[in-house]
Amino acid sequence: MDAVEALFPRSGEIAAAMIARCAAEIPAYRLLPASVLEGDLVANATAVFELFLTTVAEDRLPTSGELALPIAWGAERARDGLPLEAVLQIYPLAARVAWEQVDGDRALLGARMLSFLGEVMPRVAAAYLRERDDLDWEEREDRQHLTANLLAGRPVGRRDLAEAYDVVVFRLSALPTSSNSRAATDLFRAVRSELDSQPDVLVTFKDGGGVLLVPTSSSAEEVASRVDGVCGRPCTAATARASSHAHIPVAFASALEILELAESLGRPPRLYRLADLAIEYQIAQPSPAREALASVLSPLADHPHLIDALRAFVTTGYNRGEAASTLSIHRNTLTYRLGRIQLLTGYDATQPSDARHLAAAMTAYDIVRRNG
Template identity: 30%
Template sequence: MPSDPLPERRTAYPAPSPAAQALAARCESRVNELARRMARDAFERLPGYSELPDDVKDVEVAATVRNGLRLFLRRVQDPQGRVGDYSLFRERAAQRAEEGMPLHTLLRSHSAGVYVLWQALRDEATDEEAGALIELVDFLLRGQETVIGAVTETYVEEQAALSAERREHHRGLVRGLLDGSVPPQRAFEELGLEGPCLVVHLHLPQEQGPATTEVADRRLVRRIQALVDRSLDTRAVSLLGVEGGQVIIPQPADDKDGLRTCEKLCTSLRQVCGNGVRLAAVPAATAQEVQDAARTAADIVRIARACGRPPGLHVMDDVLLEYHLSRRDESSDRIAALLSPIEDRPDLVDTLRVHIEHRHDRRATARRLGLHPNTVDNRLARITELTGLDITSPRGNALALAALLLRSNASG
């Protein structure tokens, strides 16, 4: 909560006349009466105020009103001095924000309090004190501007802090559900999930060029999050970053495999992130299955990338053989090592990956890489020379594919 005074607090106002000060002084004995009238009468007409507990009205609200009344009356007597600050107003504004009172109700309570005080001054003034009354009303309204500023500033800051806490708690639950650090059923309950769901893994393309700033990254993540929320139109939960992440969606009754849902999401994401968006969805019947489903969805996307498949929606059937070949066992390290001789040649690795994806069509490979077909032939010959793999043979092709997949698995 901010503690520095607002610039308006140091504004010097003309001192009220002795007549105005005398009129204000006569109201000091009515402070408790006015506080009760505000807390139990004037404020009761405000939307949502009646729902506050009685002790809040009788203790906190009344104390705040008394503080405000005495602060005003003291300032009338010493307009140039520092006879108090708005710290209690700020403290109460933060409490009301935490309790969920709407800002308009809080501000209307301050306006209602000003009106009750004006009524008290008016009732106290005699006909000869009309000028003094005008001075006090002018003084009251100018001071109210600063009060409203302090209250609004604190309320908005507290709401922002509370919202950030809720978002971080939400992210922590999703993260714990995915990594197993939070009991699955507890995470489901706190996230408002129940029954079967779809676990979606998103991979978003990264822009080439100068490194983006942290502010730009946060803005992009907010845009992605808003787009995901609008596109799914459901109680989905997510853990997203600039590179993608996971989304857990209650399983639609009319789309159990999630294909239509994910196609819609993919189309929406392309509008913001470009055509390089990739995603895969895996069903999870219970909360306990979410972690494995998330891992499987991430593997499907990773394997599709490693194989050079075009971006878009990927399903297990698209990479069924490749998925099997990417599973690790005692032979995995030796197979992955077959490509070690070209690991420092990304041009050769990319050519091999694209060539396998395009079913050994040298012209299609050349078009995809922007090369001449003869250059593709030269690179493939160099790969065979360095690795000893004859990728034109079924066995050599299978070994090369498995090595690509296992190396991708190892690098994440």
């Protein structure tokens, strides 16, 4: 069929459109981490769509072997905590997106789609139900939706919840940027499984990161440490306290702001509270003072090696030997560069009062540069 030949080269593009439509129209999919939505689901949809086109071109139904992976992917959605209706909804909705892309004989392709869906959907549903029988699924789904409602400020009508929570947001830092979405998704699932043993801690995933609601009677630091343990190294995280359920959305926004500030300033991975970055937070607020501080380093704009030298000197606690080692340069070279910084800016990084001013200027410089 000409339609199949036209659609096959566009399978990845059409699959991405399928998942985007599903995320827009099926609320449960918006609770999945970005690594699943933009990675796993698009890859899965591409493979299923290409299988469908292959069966149309060869005028046959899919074999059991060919359906093994789509069936396994349906079971994964049970582990993700999605309800069965959401898992099944994606198939006709995705088929509609594909059908809209057809320029040729829509009636014939539509009939083939119905036959294909008739083979796939019952088997996916059966695999999903088998997987759900092995999970404490209802409790996991309930906790995920409960967390999403609390973060959105919607009433939950539950009396078995803590009165106050520490909202913790974190980024999983254990994977290099080159890692595939499967590895990231598996790590998210491992984190959630680890925290399932502490049912009073609520967890969900948003935009490539995680959000925890930790009762104030527990320790946010201990819970964050458990996440670090799963990842095998410290994660960058931030927390803010919500004194009531109504304050959870505000605390979430505050924790996210602290996290983004720590990341933008290159702070080492750990759990941050506002008090840990209070000076940096204050400098980050738009004001003439912030601009004036940032301008202190303007003379160094064309000398990135001097910026790097100052940053290393400040972040190592003004330790020349450690800073030189960080930069992989000789200690005398660092001394020379600090002298150049003094000559260009008028501030001596080796003098306490000037050093404090340069440290604040570095923070302002980084923030202004980040904001463009």
